[in-house]
Amino acid sequence: MKALLCKQFGPPESLVLEDVPSPQPGAGEVVVSIKAASVNFPDVLIIQNKYQFKPPLPFSPGSELAGVVKEVGPDVKNVKPGDKVIAFTTFGAFAEEVKTEAARLLPMPEGMGFDAAASFILTYGTTDHALRDRAQLKAGETLLVLGAAGGVGVAALEIGKALGARVIACASSDEKLAVCREHGADETINYAGEDLRERIKALTGGKGADVIYDAVGGPYTEPAFRSIAWRGRHLVIGFAAGEIPKLPLNLALLKGAAVVGVFWGDFTRREPQAFAESARQLARWYKEGRLKPHVSATFPLEKAADAMNLLASRKAKGKVVVIIGA
Numbered sequence: 334m335k336a337l338l339c340k341q342f343g344p345p346e347s348l349v350l351e352d353v354p355s356p357q358p359g360a361g362e363v364v365v366s367i368k369a370a371s372v373n374f375p376d377v378l379i380i381q382n383k384y385q386f387k388p389p390l391p392f393s394p395g396s397e398l399a400g401v402v403k404e405v406g407p408d409v410k411n412v413k414p415g416d417k418v419i420a421f422t423t424f425g426a427f428a429e430e431v432k433t434e435a436a437r438l439l440p441m442p443e444g445m446g447f448d449a450a451a452s453f454i455l456t457y458g459t460t461d462h463a464l465r466d467r468a469q470l471k472a473g474e475t476l477l478v479l480g481a482a483g484g485v486g487v488a489a490l491e492i493g494k495a496l497g498a499r500v501i502a503c504a505s506s507d508e509k510l511a512v513c514r515e516h517g518a519d520e521t522i523n524y525a526g527e528d529l530r531e532r533i534k535a536l537t538g539g540k541g542a543d544v545i546y547d548a549v550g551g552p553y554t555e556p557a558f559r560s561i562a563w564r565g566r567h568l569v570i571g572f573a574a575g576e577i578p579k580l581p582l583n584l585a586l587l588k589g590a591a592v593v594g595v596f597w598g599d600f601t602r603r604e605p606q607a608f609a610e611s612a613r614q615l616a617r618w619y620k621e622g623r624l625k626p627h628v629s630a631t632f633p634l635e636k637a638a639d640a641m642n643l644l645a646s647r648k649a650k651g652k653v654v655v656i657i658g659a
Contacts, residue, residue: 336428337637340391342382345638345645348394348427356432358406363435365418368658369451370398370426371628372637373484374573377645379424388424394641395426399441399450400658409435417441419450421458423598427637429657436605439612442619452484452626452652453619454612459570459597460488460546461611464496466600467593468544468566472497477533477542479557480549480573481518482509484652487627489546490516495623498544501536503529503553505647512650516627524553533560541565541588554578558590565590573647627651 336353358364376394378384402416412418418438425431441450464470476493480486481502493500494517502513503522510521522532533542541562547554551574558567558580565588572578585592601608618624629650632640637655644653 334429335634336393337395337634338391338393339380342380342390345377345380345641348380348638350635353428355430358404358409358432360407361409361435362406362432363402363409363412363438364404364430364432365398365400365420365438366403366430366658367398367400367426367428368447368656369400370395370655370657371451371455371484372640372644372653372655373397373455374571374644376427377641380641386423393425393428393431395428395637395655396423397421397451397455398426398431399447399453402438403430405435411435412438412440417447417450419454421454421601427634427655427657429634442616445619447658448628448631448654448656449626451654452628453615455597456484456488456626456652457492457615457624458601458608458611459595460485460492461615462597462600462608463546463568463570463595464489464492464544465611465614466607467595468568470496470498470544473499474543475499475501475537475540475562476544476546477501477503477557477560478513478518478546479503479524479553480547481513481521482650483548483573483647484627484649485548485570486546487512487516487651488624490518491624492618493517493546495618501533501542503557509650512627512629516625529553529556530560533557537562544568546570549574550578551576552578555580555584558584558592561588561590563589567592569594628654630654631656633657
């Protein structure tokens with residue numbers, strides 16, 4: 334089988350496409366023939382040795398995929414060969430096949446295509462855990478989404494609306510904000526051309542946002558947090574801007590506000606029953622038409638480095654997907 338390999342840490346251009354042996358499943362493991370894999374920001378970090386999980390070289394990046402079960406190992410009861418599945422793997426998805434634990438597989442919702450399925454569980458799973466569990470977002474509250482046109486940003490818009498919140502989308506261009514409006518944003522802020530704090534103040538009547546969904550970091554975190562509502566919750570999702578911001582903690586004191594970490598990967602491992610409930614809720618919302626993964630670009634496996642660079646440049650809208658199987 335073919336796999337895109339990281340043989341030495343570096344930029345996406347350093348990845349190489351090679352033939353490697355097909356994996357064989359052990360006890361509790363499954364081999365999946367991959368049809369599509371989406372690109373996520375950790376994929377860009379892991380090949381540069383900048384991510385908290387560090388697989389041994391060589392490895393294939395790619396952490397989210399959809400495909401068909403090829404083979405199952407002993408003691409696997411939840412899937413069988415031929416089943417269409419979604420998987421989250423940390424690494425290994427930019428290849429024609431992957432071996433993973435059976436517990437990391439979810440059934441593909443009926444009617445969902447492979448490209449959408451490969452764009453679903455990491456972004457929507459992270460966001461559901463963030464908004465319903467960590468932030469306890471309530472109907473009628475105001476949700477502010479930074480980086481709202483990205484994969485997790487679009488998920489935050491849709492889940493926020495499903496929960497009955499008023500949603501303000503923030504992005505760096507009018508083109509991106511148009512995508513946000515298509516996915517349910519009530520109000521928008523172009524923080525490349527507008528004063529973020531003043532616009533938040535104007536749109537909330539001076540009250541501020543009850544929940545801030547921050548997957549960007551960098552220069553936007555502090556002005557957003559300075560505009561948070563009393564008892565607000567600032568969700569730390571990631572740092573797509575590249576810089577991990579440093580907040581003056583007196584701001585949390587003055588607003589009675591909370592800075593809340595969101596680590597979905599450990600949540601799925603530490604709280605499997607809560608994760609299973611989250612996955613069921615996401616499937617229900619998808620069936621109801623409330624969740625619509627936005628795939629803005631697709632690339633073949635041999636062009637996966639270009640897909641990663643598109644995401645790293647922060648020019649992507651929604652999800653970028655690598656198409657692997659027909």
